[in-house]
Amino acid sequence: MNKLKVVFGIVAIAFVTLTAVSCKDAKTDKNDSTENHSEMNADGDHSKMNHDNSDGDHDGEKKEMKMNGNGTSQAVLNDYFNLKDALVADDNAKAKNLGGVLAKSLKAFDTSKYSGDKQGELKDIIEDATEHAEHISESDITHQREHFKVLSKDMTDMVAITGTSMKIYEQFCPMYDNNKGGAWLSMNEEIRNPYFGAKMLKCGKVQREIN
Amino acid sequence: MKIAKIIALILLIGFVGIQFVPTDLNQSDTVPKTDFMLVNDVPNDIKNKLQVSCYDCHSNNTQYRWYNKVQPVAWFLEDHIKEGKAELNFNEWDSLSNRRKASKLRSIIKQIESNEMPLGSYTLIHKEARFSEEEKEEILNWVTQLKDSITN
Numbered sequence: 001m002n003k004l005k006v007v008f009g010i011v012a013i014a015f016v017t018l019t020a021v022s023c024k025d026a027k028t029d030k031n032d033s034t035e036n037h038s039e040m041n042a043d044g045d046h047s048k049m050n051h052d053n054s055d056g057d058h059d060g061e062k063k064e065m066k067m068n069g070n071g072t073s074q075a076v077l078n079d080y081f082n083l084k085d086a087l088v089a090d091d092n093a094k095a096k097n098l099g100g101v102l103a104k105s106l107k108a109f110d111t112s113k114y115s116g117d118k119q120g121e122l123k124d125i126i127e128d129a130t131e132h133a134e135h136i137s138e139s140d141i142t143h144q145r146e147h148f149k150v151l152s153k154d155m156t157d158m159v160a161i162t163g164t165s166m167k168i169y170e171q172f173c174p175m176y177d178n179n180k181g182g183a184w185l186s187m188n189e190e191i192r193n194p195y196f197g198a199k200m201l202k203c204g205k206v207q208r209e210i211n
Numbered sequence: 212m213k214i215a216k217i218i219a220l221i222l223l224i225g226f227v228g229i230q231f232v233p234t235d236l237n238q239s240d241t242v243p244k245t246d247f248m249l250v251n252d253v254p255n256d257i258k259n260k261l262q263v264s265c266y267d268c269h270s271n272n273t274q275y276r277w278y279n280k281v282q283p284v285a286w287f288l289e290d291h292i293k294e295g296k297a298e299l300n301f302n303e304w305d306s307l308s309n310r311r312k313a314s315k316l317r318s319i320i321k322q323i324e325s326n327e328m329p330l331g332s333y334t335l336i337h338k339e340a341r342f343s344e345e346e347k348e349e350i351l352n353w354v355t356q357l358k359d360s361i362t363n
Binding site for chain 2: 127
C-alpha cells in the first residue's frame with residue numbers, strides 16, 4: 001500500500017517536472033505573442049500620429065504623407081521628436097513606449113532611393129539608432145538619456161544625408177554627461193532640455209540651425 | 212517522518228530528472244579574425260581581465276565549470292549568454308562599423324562605470340571576474356582611448 005503511494009508520488013513529480021520544462025518554452029511563446037501585440041498597438045498609435053501630422057499639412061502633401069509617411073526619414077524624425085518631448089517631461093513610461101515606436105519606424109525606413117555610399121551610411125546609422133531606440137524602450141530614465149545622446153548624433157547624421165523640409169534646431173547642453181555635454185534636435189527654437197527635464201528645463205543653447 | 216522521506220526522495224528524483232533536459236553549450240574551438248583582441252592592440256593585463264570578466268557571456272566560448280553544466284544552473288546561464296551575445300559579441304567585433312563600435316564602447320564604459328557589468332550574479336561566484344578600483348580605472352582609461360581613436 002505504502003509502496004504504491006511512493007510510486008504514485010514519483011510519477012506525479014516526473015509529470016510536474018516535464019510540465020515545468022515544457023512550460024519554459026510555452027512561456028517564451030506567450031511573451032513573444034504579447035510583445036507582438038504591444039507592437040501592433042504601437043503601430044496603431046503610429047499611423048494615427050502620422051495622420052495627425054498630415055492634417056496640418058497642405059492638401060497636396062497630405063496624400064503623399066499618407067502614402068510615404070511610413071518608411072521615410074520624416075516619420076523617423078517625428079518619432080524622435082515625440083521621444084524627446086517625453087524625456088523633457090521626465091516621463092519614463094512614455095519614453096519607453098515611444099522608444100519602441102521609433103525603433104519600428106527606423107526599421108521601416110526605406111533607404112532604397114538613396115545612392116550607393118549614402119545608402120550604406122544610412123543603413124549603418126539606422127542600425128545603430130535602432131539599437132539605441134530599443135534600449136530606450138526598456139530602460140530607466142537615466143539610461144534612456146544616455147542612449148538618447150548617441151541617438152541624437154545618429155539623427156543629426158541622418159538629416160545631413162536625407163535633408164528635411166522642416167526647420168530644425170540643433171541644441172546643446174554643456175552640463176550633461178559630467179560636463180561633456182549633450183546635443184539634441186528640436187523643432188522649436190526655445191530650449192526644453194531632454195537630458196535634465198524639470199531639473200534644468202531651460203539649460204542649453206541653440207548650436208546650429210538646419211534649413 | 213515518513214512524509215519527509217518521501218518528499219526528499221521526490222525532490223531527488225526531480226533533480227535527477229531535469230539533468231536529462233539538453234542545453235546548448237556555448238563553445239567554439241576557433242577564434243574568428245574579427246575578434247576584439249586580434250584587431251586591437253590590447254595590453255596583456257587588460258586582455259586577461261576582459262577574457263576572464265567578459266568573454267564568458269560576450270563571446271562564442273564560455274569557460275564552463277562543472278556546476279555550470281548542472282541543471283537548473285545551466286538554464287539560467289544559457290539565457291544569460293544568449294542575451295549577452297546579442298548585446299555584444301567580442302568575437303565579432305570587427306564586423307561592426309565604426310559608428311557601431313563607438314556606440315558599443317560607450318555602452319561598455321557606462322556599464323563598467325556604474326558597476327552594472329560584470330553582473331553581480333556572475334561575480335558572486337566568479338570572484339576573479341570582479342574589477343578592483345584600480346583595474347576598473349585602468350580598463351576605463353584604455354577603452355575611452357580606443358573610443359576616442361575611433362570617433363576622431
